Amino acid sequence: MNAVEIWVTIVMMTAVTVATRTxxxxxxxxxxxxxxxxxxxxxxxxxxxxxLIAPELLTEGGxxxxxxxxxxxxAGAIAIAVMLATRSMVATMGLGMAAYLALRHFG
Amino acid sequence: MIGRWLxxxxxxxxxxxxxxxxxxxxxxxxxxVALAAWGLVTGVAMVKSGLTQWQALGMSALMFAGSAQxxxxxxxxxxxxxxxxxxxxxxxxxxxxxxxxxLHPYFRHLPVGRRxxxxxxxxxxxxxxxxxxxxxxxxxxxxxxxxTWFYLGICSGTWLxxxxxxxxxxxxxxxxxxxxxxxxxxxxxxxxxxLPMIAGAPTIAGALxxxxxxxxxxxxxxxxxxxxxxxxxxxxxxxxxxxxxxLQAKR
Numbered sequence: 001m002n003a004v005e006i007w008v009t010i011v012m013m014t015a016v017t018v019a020t021r022t023x024x025x026x027x028x029x030x031x032x033x034x035x036x037x038x039x040x041x042x043x044x045x046x047x048x049x050x051x052l053i054a055p056e057l058l059t060e061g062g063x064x065x066x067x068x069x070x071x072x073x074x075a076g077a078i079a080i081a082v083m084l085a086t087r088s089m090v091a092t093m094g095l096g097m098a099a100y101l102a103l104r105h106f107g
Numbered sequence: 108m109i110g111r112w113l114x115x116x117x118x119x120x121x122x123x124x125x126x127x128x129x130x131x132x133x134x135x136x137x138x139x140v141a142l143a144a145w146g147l148v149t150g151v152a153m154v155k156s157g158l159t160q161w162q163a164l165g166m167s168a169l170m171f172a173g174s175a176q177x178x179x180x181x182x183x184x185x186x187x188x189x190x191x192x193x194x195x196x197x198x199x200x201x202x203x204x205x206x207x208x209x210l211h212p213y214f215r216h217l218p219v220g221r222r223x224x225x226x227x228x229x230x231x232x233x234x235x236x237x238x239x240x241x242x243x244x245x246x247x248x249x250x251x252x253x254x255t256w257f258y259l260g261i262c263s264g265t266w267l268x269x270x271x272x273x274x275x276x277x278x279x280x281x282x283x284x285x286x287x288x289x290x291x292x293x294x295x296x297x298x299x300x301x302l303p304m305i306a307g308a309p310t311i312a313g314a315l316x317x318x319x320x321x322x323x324x325x326x327x328x329x330x331x332x333x334x335x336x337x338x339x340x341x342x343x344x345x346x347x348x349x350x351x352x353x354l355q356a357k358r
Contacts, residue, residue, distance in 0.1 A: 017175055017200050023207075024204055039345070041204050047198075049300065052181065054322050055332075056181065075291070
């Protein structure tokens with residue numbers, strides 16, 4: 001993308017973001033949200049973020065890379081363990097990044 | 108001067124507004140450390156994934172949406188089509204449709220412009236803090252000045268913290284060599300965000316399928332594999348949801 005395209009994308013992403021955050025506050029009395037729809041809206045972000053993260057950790061150059069030599073996978077696994085154990089976002093990002101940098105520089 | 112502009116001229120009203128606003132700030136204060144770390148990381152990730160400092164500043168100031176910003180970075184860097192970037196932004200932000208639907212009863216009485224402003228400044232933290240506090244009380248027939256200004260207090264804290272820490276990250280990130288691989292911090296930040304979301308059998312099933320399909324389709328050009336993976340994940344999660352309901356109905 002060139003500079004103009006990136007700016008246009010940023011502005012359009014802003015419009016999408018504002019739309020998702022204001023639609024129910026503006027039209028809340030007129031749009032019913034059945035329970036099934038509410039559930040679907042809750043599943044969607046988890047699916048999207050997982051789909052985004054998984055290839056970053058599990059592939060290298062478009063091929064499976066499940067090995068201890070894959071620094072991103074090992075650091076990601078450490079980050080997951082830290083998050084599940086401590087529930088601390090700061091610790092997760094800090095220790096995950098420390099592990100990644102250490103593996104890249106000394107691995 | 109600023110006080111009068113913020114809270115209005117009528118002394119009694121201004122006093123009530125200021126008190127509720129300060130209370131919101133007090134409630135949000137403990138959560139601001141984690142938010143600042145998150146903003147700092149987002150700032151660094153934006154410039155390390157290839158945005159210029161001006162683009163990163165613009166993205167932060169306009170969007171005010173950490174997860175959607177971080178999610179868009181690898182897509183923009185990979186040259187994905189704009190519609191894929193926008194679709195991802197929309198899906199990642201879908202949780203706010205539910206969040207703001209939950210806030211609607213409290214702000215129903217306000218003019219449209221005010222409601223849109225309150226929606227715009229809503230984030231995960233502000234929603235969670237406000238609703239966890241209000242949900243113990245019965246739903247009001249009418250929103251109150253105290254609630255509106257309490258919420259504004261929370262959101263002032265999150266907005267200012269987010270912008271300040273992002274700006275710090277953007278300038279800090281500019282000074283760190285690209286060879287360090289600091290763009291990876293965006294993935295770790297998304298990981299820390301998504302793990303608490305993955306609760307309950309339907310979401311677990313959906314996330315697993317989305318992850319596996321995304322890896323299998325990683326070689327597909329233009330990140331279209333991502334779109335397929337997300338749709339497959341949502342489909343499986345919804346099917347699991349229906350199935351669970353049926354099983355429970357039988358019992």
